[in-house]
Amino acid sequence: MTVLVLFTLGMLWVGGRIDTALAGERTGHGGLPRITVHVGDTLWEIADALTQEGDAGRAVHRIMDLNGLADSEVRPGTRLYLPEDLIR
Template identity: 50%
Template sequence: MAFWLTAGPGAQAGGRGGEAPPGAPPETVVVGPGETLWDIAVRDDPEGDPRITVRRIADLNGLPDSIVQPGQQLRMPAR
């Protein structure tokens, strides 16, 4: 299970491009046990292409690959 949090500067949750409006808090997700970036991408943007959303999450968070750990906080790309 993942928990949605807001904290610090950055992007809002979503997967359709664009930057967060000035002053808008970014959305982050905490990776739950057994979750993958694919799971998070599909939940975040069910109508979008998960491959694109996975790449955007990885790029935004400086991940070298798609491996994430339970408890890891990920900034989410803006919609």
């Protein structure tokens, strides 16, 4: 019985996570420019190459906020949304 309860709770948790992820895609970023991270890219280099602001640190934080990133580490293949006003 305990196993069944734990399994059910686990499935509800997974379902909630999937629904939250899909809701973020549906509501937020339509029409924003995006890039795909390549091997060797860092968020700092991406922000520095794209920014009009001249402050890569501020641009990094804006990209992190927009994409829900906990830190500035990105993996190859990751698609990042970029703030429109950030692009040169």
